[in-house]
Amino acid sequence: MFSYLKKKFFSGAPEPAAPADAPPPPAAAPHAAALEAQQAPTAAASSSNPAPPSTTAPDATLSRLSWFERLKSGLRKTGSSIGSVFIGTQIDEALYEELEAALLQADTGVQATQYLLDDLRLRVKASKATDPAAVKALLAAALADLLRPLQQSLPIGAQPDGPTVLMIAGVNGAGKTTTIGKLTWHLSNAGASVLLAAADTFRAAAREQLGVWAARNTVEVISQQGGDPAAVSFDAVTAGRARGRDVVIIDTAGRLPTQLHLMEELKKIKRVIQKADPSAPHEVLLVIDGNTGQNALAQVKAFDAALGLTGLVVTKLDGTAKGGVLAAIATWGRERGAVVPVYFIGVGEQLADLQTFDAQEFAQALLH
Numbered sequence: 001m002f003s004y005l006k007k008k009f010f011s012g013a014p015e016p017a018a019p020a021d022a023p024p025p026p027a028a029a030p031h032a033a034a035l036e037a038q039q040a041p042t043a044a045a046s047s048s049n050p051a052p053p054s055t056t057a058p059d060a061t062l063s064r065l066s067w068f069e070r071l072k073s074g075l076r077k078t079g080s081s082i083g084s085v086f087i088g089t090q091i092d093e094a095l096y097e098e099l100e101a102a103l104l105q106a107d108t109g110v111q112a113t114q115y116l117l118d119d120l121r122l123r124v125k126a127s128k129a130t131d132p133a134a135v136k137a138l139l140a141a142a143l144a145d146l147l148r149p150l151q152q153s154l155p156i157g158a159q160p161d162g163p164t165v166l167m168i169a170g171v172n173g174a175g176k177t178t179t180i181g182k183l184t185w186h187l188s189n190a191g192a193s194v195l196l197a198a199a200d201t202f203r204a205a206a207r208e209q210l211g212v213w214a215a216r217n218t219v220e221v222i223s224q225q226g227g228d229p230a231a232v233s234f235d236a237v238t239a240g241r242a243r244g245r246d247v248v249i250i251d252t253a254g255r256l257p258t259q260l261h262l263m264e265e266l267k268k269i270k271r272v273i274q275k276a277d278p279s280a281p282h283e284v285l286l287v288i289d290g291n292t293g294q295n296a297l298a299q300v301k302a303f304d305a306a307l308g309l310t311g312l313v314v315t316k317l318d319g320t321a322k323g324g325v326l327a328a329i330a331t332w333g334r335e336r337g338a339v340v341p342v343y344f345i346g347v348g349e350q351l352a353d354l355q356t357f358d359a360q361e362f363a364q365a366l367l368h
Protein backbone atom coordinates (compact mmCIF):
# COMPACT_ATOMS: atom_id res chain seq x y z
CA MET A 1 0.00 0.00 0.00
CA PHE A 2 2.76 2.44 0.89
CA SER A 3 4.58 1.89 -2.36
CA TYR A 4 1.48 2.92 -4.29
CA LEU A 5 0.73 5.93 -2.14
CA LYS A 6 4.26 7.14 -1.90
CA LYS A 7 4.50 7.17 -5.67
CA LYS A 8 1.24 8.97 -5.95
CA PHE A 9 1.92 11.73 -3.48
CA PHE A 10 5.64 12.14 -3.23
CA SER A 11 7.10 11.01 -6.52
CA GLY A 12 4.80 12.57 -9.06
CA ALA A 13 2.99 9.51 -10.43
CA PRO A 14 0.04 10.12 -12.80
CA GLU A 15 -3.00 11.57 -11.14
CA PRO A 16 -6.20 9.59 -10.85
CA ALA A 17 -9.12 10.82 -12.96
CA ALA A 18 -11.57 13.17 -11.29
CA PRO A 19 -15.03 11.76 -10.55
CA ALA A 20 -17.43 12.22 -13.46
CA ASP A 21 -19.80 14.39 -11.45
CA ALA A 22 -17.10 16.58 -10.01
CA PRO A 23 -17.35 20.32 -10.64
CA PRO A 24 -14.61 21.72 -12.87
CA PRO A 25 -11.33 22.38 -11.11
CA PRO A 26 -10.05 25.90 -10.67
CA ALA A 27 -8.38 27.45 -13.71
CA ALA A 28 -5.02 26.12 -12.70
CA ALA A 29 -4.71 23.21 -10.36
CA PRO A 30 -2.93 20.65 -12.51
CA HIS A 31 -1.73 18.70 -9.52
CA ALA A 32 -4.97 18.99 -7.70
CA ALA A 33 -5.72 15.28 -7.78
CA ALA A 34 -2.31 14.54 -6.36
CA LEU A 35 -3.06 16.95 -3.59
CA GLU A 36 -6.20 15.25 -2.46
CA ALA A 37 -4.72 12.92 0.11
CA GLN A 38 -2.49 15.64 1.39
CA GLN A 39 -5.51 17.77 2.07
CA ALA A 40 -6.07 17.54 5.73
CA PRO A 41 -8.65 18.34 8.36
CA THR A 42 -9.13 21.86 9.54
CA ALA A 43 -7.84 21.15 13.02
CA ALA A 44 -5.59 23.88 14.30
CA ALA A 45 -2.00 22.74 14.49
CA SER A 46 0.04 25.56 15.88
CA SER A 47 3.48 24.62 17.05
CA SER A 48 2.59 25.28 20.64
CA ASN A 49 -0.51 23.15 20.60
CA PRO A 50 -0.83 20.98 17.54
CA ALA A 51 -4.16 19.29 17.30
CA PRO A 52 -4.39 15.63 16.33
CA PRO A 53 -5.13 15.03 12.69
CA SER A 54 -8.66 13.97 11.91
CA THR A 55 -9.16 10.57 10.36
CA THR A 56 -12.02 11.77 8.19
CA ALA A 57 -11.16 11.72 4.48
CA PRO A 58 -12.09 15.12 3.04
CA ASP A 59 -13.92 15.37 -0.25
CA ALA A 60 -11.23 15.49 -2.91
CA THR A 61 -12.73 18.24 -5.04
CA LEU A 62 -13.55 20.45 -2.08
CA SER A 63 -10.02 19.95 -0.77
CA ARG A 64 -8.52 20.97 -4.09
CA LEU A 65 -10.62 24.08 -4.24
CA SER A 66 -9.96 24.85 -0.62
CA TRP A 67 -6.16 24.64 -1.07
CA PHE A 68 -6.25 26.82 -4.17
CA GLU A 69 -8.43 29.36 -2.36
CA ARG A 70 -6.06 29.41 0.62
CA LEU A 71 -3.10 29.85 -1.68
CA LYS A 72 -4.87 32.68 -3.52
CA SER A 73 -5.76 34.41 -0.31
CA GLY A 74 -2.26 33.92 1.10
CA LEU A 75 -0.71 35.49 -1.98
CA ARG A 76 -3.20 38.35 -2.16
CA LYS A 77 -0.80 41.02 -0.88
CA THR A 78 1.85 40.12 -3.45
CA GLY A 79 -0.67 39.59 -6.23
CA SER A 80 -2.75 42.71 -5.74
CA SER A 81 0.16 45.11 -6.14
CA ILE A 82 1.30 43.34 -9.32
CA GLY A 83 -2.30 42.98 -10.52
CA SER A 84 -3.07 46.68 -10.04
CA VAL A 85 -0.71 47.45 -12.91
CA PHE A 86 -3.21 45.88 -15.33
CA ILE A 87 -6.21 47.94 -14.31
CA GLY A 88 -5.66 50.60 -17.02
CA THR A 89 -6.65 50.36 -20.66
CA GLN A 90 -3.34 50.75 -22.47
CA ILE A 91 -0.36 48.54 -23.11
CA ASP A 92 2.44 51.08 -23.15
CA GLU A 93 5.87 51.77 -21.67
CA ALA A 94 4.23 53.13 -18.52
CA LEU A 95 2.63 49.72 -17.94
CA TYR A 96 5.96 47.92 -18.24
CA GLU A 97 7.60 50.46 -15.93
CA GLU A 98 4.90 50.06 -13.32
CA LEU A 99 5.15 46.31 -13.64
CA GLU A 100 8.90 46.45 -13.14
CA ALA A 101 8.42 48.45 -9.94
CA ALA A 102 5.70 46.07 -8.68
CA LEU A 103 7.80 42.97 -9.36
CA LEU A 104 10.81 44.45 -7.61
CA GLN A 105 8.63 45.42 -4.68
CA ALA A 106 7.45 41.80 -4.47
CA ASP A 107 11.11 40.79 -4.00
CA THR A 108 11.30 39.16 -7.41
CA GLY A 109 14.83 40.52 -7.71
CA VAL A 110 16.51 42.37 -10.57
CA GLN A 111 17.39 39.35 -12.75
CA ALA A 112 14.03 37.62 -12.51
CA THR A 113 12.19 40.90 -13.05
CA GLN A 114 14.21 41.63 -16.17
CA TYR A 115 13.73 38.08 -17.42
CA LEU A 116 9.97 38.22 -16.90
CA LEU A 117 9.64 41.64 -18.56
CA ASP A 118 11.63 40.53 -21.61
CA ASP A 119 9.66 37.31 -21.86
CA LEU A 120 6.38 39.19 -21.45
CA ARG A 121 7.23 41.65 -24.24
CA LEU A 122 7.88 38.71 -26.58
CA ARG A 123 4.62 37.04 -25.59
CA VAL A 124 2.65 40.26 -26.07
CA LYS A 125 4.16 40.74 -29.49
CA ALA A 126 3.53 37.13 -30.53
CA SER A 127 -0.06 37.10 -29.30
CA LYS A 128 -0.86 40.62 -30.53
CA ALA A 129 -2.59 41.23 -27.20
CA THR A 130 -4.37 44.57 -27.09
CA ASP A 131 -5.73 44.86 -23.59
CA PRO A 132 -3.96 44.81 -20.22
CA ALA A 133 -6.06 41.92 -18.88
CA ALA A 134 -4.65 39.72 -21.64
CA VAL A 135 -1.14 40.88 -20.73
CA LYS A 136 -1.77 39.84 -17.13
CA ALA A 137 -2.66 36.34 -18.32
CA LEU A 138 0.51 36.29 -20.42
CA LEU A 139 2.53 37.30 -17.36
CA ALA A 140 0.97 34.42 -15.40
CA ALA A 141 2.03 32.05 -18.20
CA ALA A 142 5.57 33.50 -18.25
CA LEU A 143 5.83 33.16 -14.48
CA ALA A 144 4.54 29.57 -14.55
CA ASP A 145 7.14 28.68 -17.18
CA LEU A 146 9.92 30.31 -15.16
CA LEU A 147 8.86 28.48 -11.98
CA ARG A 148 8.22 25.09 -13.59
CA PRO A 149 11.72 23.65 -13.07
CA LEU A 150 11.22 24.16 -9.32
CA GLN A 151 8.25 21.82 -9.37
CA GLN A 152 9.52 18.36 -8.49
CA SER A 153 8.30 15.55 -6.28
CA LEU A 154 10.17 14.60 -3.15
CA PRO A 155 11.55 11.12 -3.83
CA ILE A 156 10.70 8.84 -0.96
CA GLY A 157 11.43 5.14 -0.67
CA ALA A 158 13.99 4.95 -3.48
CA GLN A 159 16.57 3.29 -1.23
CA PRO A 160 16.83 -0.48 -1.70
CA ASP A 161 17.66 -1.13 1.94
CA GLY A 162 17.13 1.35 4.70
CA PRO A 163 15.14 4.51 5.18
CA THR A 164 15.06 7.70 3.14
CA VAL A 165 16.90 10.17 5.34
CA LEU A 166 15.79 13.80 5.24
CA MET A 167 17.99 16.41 6.90
CA ILE A 168 16.14 19.66 7.61
CA ALA A 169 17.94 22.97 8.07
CA GLY A 170 17.07 26.65 8.20
CA VAL A 171 17.34 29.87 10.15
CA ASN A 172 15.60 30.25 13.50
CA GLY A 173 11.84 30.31 13.28
CA ALA A 174 11.64 29.54 9.54
CA GLY A 175 9.14 26.78 10.28
CA LYS A 176 11.37 23.68 10.32
CA THR A 177 9.72 21.80 13.16
CA THR A 178 6.20 22.69 12.07
CA THR A 179 7.05 21.55 8.54
CA ILE A 180 8.43 18.27 9.89
CA GLY A 181 5.20 17.76 11.85
CA LYS A 182 3.07 18.35 8.75
CA LEU A 183 5.32 16.23 6.54
CA THR A 184 5.23 13.39 9.06
CA TRP A 185 1.47 13.56 9.04
CA HIS A 186 1.34 13.44 5.22
CA LEU A 187 3.87 10.60 5.08
CA SER A 188 2.12 8.59 7.78
CA ASN A 189 -1.17 9.06 5.93
CA ALA A 190 0.51 7.74 2.81
CA GLY A 191 1.47 4.61 4.73
CA ALA A 192 5.11 5.41 5.46
CA SER A 193 6.68 4.66 8.83
CA VAL A 194 8.60 7.67 10.10
CA LEU A 195 11.27 8.18 12.75
CA LEU A 196 12.15 11.68 13.93
CA ALA A 197 15.47 12.93 15.27
CA ALA A 198 15.63 15.99 17.52
CA ALA A 199 19.08 17.19 16.54
CA ASP A 200 18.46 20.54 18.22
CA THR A 201 19.93 19.33 21.48
CA PHE A 202 20.36 22.78 23.03
CA ARG A 203 16.84 24.13 23.14
CA ALA A 204 14.54 22.05 25.36
CA ALA A 205 11.49 23.74 23.80
CA ALA A 206 12.56 22.60 20.32
CA ARG A 207 12.80 18.99 21.50
CA GLU A 208 9.46 19.26 23.26
CA GLN A 209 7.85 20.75 20.16
CA LEU A 210 9.11 17.87 18.01
CA GLY A 211 7.99 15.44 20.71
CA VAL A 212 4.46 16.85 20.53
CA TRP A 213 4.37 16.34 16.76
CA ALA A 214 5.78 12.82 17.20
CA ALA A 215 3.09 11.97 19.75
CA ARG A 216 0.33 13.38 17.57
CA ASN A 217 1.55 11.34 14.63
CA THR A 218 2.34 8.33 16.85
CA VAL A 219 5.88 8.12 15.58
CA GLU A 220 9.07 7.67 17.61
CA VAL A 221 11.53 10.46 18.22
CA ILE A 222 15.20 10.09 19.07
CA SER A 223 16.40 12.91 21.31
CA GLN A 224 19.02 13.59 23.90
CA GLN A 225 19.25 16.61 26.15
CA GLY A 226 22.48 18.55 25.77
CA GLY A 227 24.05 15.85 23.60
CA ASP A 228 25.89 16.18 20.35
CA PRO A 229 23.46 16.85 17.46
CA ALA A 230 25.60 14.75 15.13
CA ALA A 231 25.46 11.82 17.56
CA VAL A 232 21.68 12.07 17.81
CA SER A 233 21.47 12.09 14.02
CA PHE A 234 23.75 9.04 13.81
CA ASP A 235 21.63 7.19 16.38
CA ALA A 236 18.44 8.07 14.52
CA VAL A 237 19.70 6.81 11.15
CA THR A 238 21.03 3.63 12.79
CA ALA A 239 17.74 3.11 14.64
CA GLY A 240 15.75 3.84 11.48
CA ARG A 241 17.68 1.13 9.64
CA ALA A 242 17.46 -1.37 12.50
CA ARG A 243 13.74 -0.78 12.97
CA GLY A 244 12.92 -0.89 9.26
CA ARG A 245 11.50 2.63 9.08
CA ASP A 246 10.71 4.11 5.67
CA VAL A 247 11.75 7.67 6.47
CA VAL A 248 14.02 9.31 9.05
CA ILE A 249 13.59 13.09 9.42
CA ILE A 250 16.33 15.02 11.22
CA ASP A 251 15.35 18.36 12.75
CA THR A 252 18.37 20.61 13.22
CA ALA A 253 18.63 23.77 15.30
CA GLY A 254 17.95 27.09 13.62
CA ARG A 255 21.03 29.12 12.70
CA LEU A 256 22.09 32.07 10.61
CA PRO A 257 24.51 31.46 7.75
CA THR A 258 26.77 34.07 9.34
CA GLN A 259 27.22 31.90 12.44
CA LEU A 260 30.11 30.04 10.95
CA HIS A 261 30.69 27.64 13.85
CA LEU A 262 27.05 26.58 13.66
CA MET A 263 27.32 26.10 9.90
CA GLU A 264 30.35 23.89 10.59
CA GLU A 265 28.19 21.94 13.04
CA LEU A 266 25.65 21.36 10.25
CA LYS A 267 28.37 20.05 7.96
CA LYS A 268 29.48 17.72 10.74
CA ILE A 269 25.93 16.42 11.20
CA LYS A 270 25.83 15.62 7.48
CA ARG A 271 29.21 13.86 7.62
CA VAL A 272 28.22 11.79 10.63
CA ILE A 273 24.90 10.80 9.01
CA GLN A 274 27.01 9.46 6.13
CA LYS A 275 28.88 7.27 8.59
CA ALA A 276 25.62 5.63 9.63
CA ASP A 277 24.53 5.25 6.01
CA PRO A 278 26.97 6.19 3.22
CA SER A 279 24.09 7.01 0.86
CA ALA A 280 22.45 9.40 3.35
CA PRO A 281 21.22 12.05 3.80
CA HIS A 282 19.15 11.43 0.70
CA GLU A 283 17.65 14.88 0.89
CA VAL A 284 19.00 18.04 2.50
CA LEU A 285 16.06 20.40 2.72
CA LEU A 286 16.19 24.07 3.60
CA VAL A 287 13.07 25.59 5.11
CA ILE A 288 12.74 29.28 4.26
CA ASP A 289 10.25 31.86 5.45
CA GLY A 290 8.50 33.30 2.38
CA ASN A 291 8.06 36.58 4.24
CA THR A 292 11.77 37.25 4.15
CA GLY A 293 11.93 37.77 0.39
CA GLN A 294 15.40 38.34 -1.02
CA ASN A 295 16.88 37.41 2.33
CA ALA A 296 15.49 33.91 1.77
CA LEU A 297 17.44 33.72 -1.49
CA ALA A 298 20.60 34.70 0.37
CA GLN A 299 19.89 31.86 2.82
CA VAL A 300 19.42 29.38 -0.03
CA LYS A 301 22.79 30.34 -1.49
CA ALA A 302 24.62 30.18 1.84
CA PHE A 303 23.12 26.86 3.02
CA ASP A 304 23.64 25.38 -0.42
CA ALA A 305 27.30 26.35 -0.35
CA ALA A 306 27.69 24.69 3.05
CA LEU A 307 25.56 21.58 2.61
CA GLY A 308 24.61 21.05 -1.01
CA LEU A 309 20.84 21.48 -0.81
CA THR A 310 18.56 19.07 -2.62
CA GLY A 311 15.29 20.88 -2.01
CA LEU A 312 13.39 23.71 -0.40
CA VAL A 313 10.24 24.21 1.62
CA VAL A 314 8.87 27.75 1.49
CA THR A 315 6.66 28.53 4.49
CA LYS A 316 4.52 31.49 5.53
CA LEU A 317 3.38 32.44 2.05
CA ASP A 318 0.13 33.44 3.75
CA GLY A 319 -0.04 37.21 3.94
CA THR A 320 3.37 37.86 2.44
CA ALA A 321 4.01 40.78 0.11
CA LYS A 322 7.23 39.11 -1.02
CA GLY A 323 5.95 36.06 -2.88
CA GLY A 324 8.07 37.06 -5.88
CA VAL A 325 11.05 35.42 -4.20
CA LEU A 326 10.18 32.09 -5.84
CA ALA A 327 10.89 33.69 -9.22
CA ALA A 328 14.21 34.90 -7.86
CA ILE A 329 15.05 31.37 -6.66
CA ALA A 330 14.09 29.93 -10.06
CA THR A 331 16.24 32.51 -11.88
CA TRP A 332 19.21 31.83 -9.63
CA GLY A 333 18.90 28.11 -10.37
CA ARG A 334 18.53 28.78 -14.07
CA GLU A 335 21.61 30.97 -14.16
CA ARG A 336 23.83 28.46 -12.43
CA GLY A 337 22.39 25.58 -14.46
CA ALA A 338 20.95 23.62 -11.50
CA VAL A 339 17.74 24.51 -9.73
CA VAL A 340 17.04 23.57 -6.14
CA PRO A 341 13.45 22.32 -6.31
CA VAL A 342 10.68 23.62 -4.09
CA TYR A 343 9.06 20.44 -2.83
CA PHE A 344 6.46 22.05 -0.59
CA ILE A 345 4.98 25.44 0.19
CA GLY A 346 3.16 26.48 3.35
CA VAL A 347 0.34 28.95 3.73
CA GLY A 348 -0.52 28.59 7.40
CA GLU A 349 -0.19 26.64 10.58
CA GLN A 350 -2.78 23.94 9.92
CA LEU A 351 -1.83 20.50 8.69
CA ALA A 352 -3.44 21.04 5.30
CA ASP A 353 -1.53 24.28 4.86
CA LEU A 354 1.58 22.51 3.59
CA GLN A 355 1.23 21.16 0.07
CA THR A 356 3.33 20.22 -2.91
CA PHE A 357 4.47 23.13 -5.07
CA ASP A 358 2.82 23.49 -8.44
CA ALA A 359 4.20 26.22 -10.71
CA GLN A 360 1.07 26.90 -12.73
CA GLU A 361 -1.17 26.80 -9.69
CA PHE A 362 1.14 29.25 -7.92
CA ALA A 363 1.24 31.66 -10.88
CA GLN A 364 -2.54 31.51 -11.27
CA ALA A 365 -3.11 32.01 -7.56
CA LEU A 366 -0.87 35.06 -7.65
CA LEU A 367 -2.27 36.60 -10.83
CA HIS A 368 -5.86 35.32 -10.98
Ligand SMILES: Nc1nc2c(ncn2[C@@H]2O[C@H](COP(=O)(O)OP(=O)(O)OP(=O)(O)O)[C@@H](O)[C@H]2O)c(=O)[nH]1
Pocket residue numbers: 045046047170171172173174175176177178179200206253254255315316317318346347348349353
Ligand atom coordinates in the same frame (compact mmCIF):
# COMPACT_ATOMS: atom_id res chain seq x y z
N1 LIG B 1 1.54 31.80 9.21
C1 LIG B 1 2.33 30.74 9.10
N2 LIG B 1 3.02 30.34 10.18
C2 LIG B 1 3.82 29.26 10.07
C3 LIG B 1 3.95 28.54 8.86
N3 LIG B 1 4.84 27.52 9.07
C4 LIG B 1 5.25 27.64 10.36
N4 LIG B 1 4.63 28.69 10.97
C5 LIG B 1 4.81 29.18 12.34
O1 LIG B 1 6.11 29.73 12.48
C6 LIG B 1 6.55 29.60 13.83
C7 LIG B 1 7.94 29.00 13.87
O2 LIG B 1 7.84 27.67 13.42
P1 LIG B 1 8.82 26.52 13.92
O3 LIG B 1 8.40 25.28 13.24
O4 LIG B 1 8.91 26.51 15.39
O5 LIG B 1 10.17 27.07 13.33
P2 LIG B 1 11.62 26.45 13.48
O6 LIG B 1 12.31 26.77 12.22
O7 LIG B 1 11.56 25.02 13.87
O8 LIG B 1 12.18 27.33 14.67
P3 LIG B 1 13.55 27.13 15.53
O9 LIG B 1 13.50 25.75 16.09
O10 LIG B 1 13.46 28.20 16.55
O11 LIG B 1 14.68 27.37 14.61
C8 LIG B 1 5.50 28.76 14.54
O12 LIG B 1 4.63 29.60 15.25
C9 LIG B 1 4.75 28.09 13.39
O13 LIG B 1 3.45 27.74 13.72
C10 LIG B 1 3.19 28.99 7.71
O14 LIG B 1 3.24 28.45 6.60
N5 LIG B 1 2.40 30.09 7.90
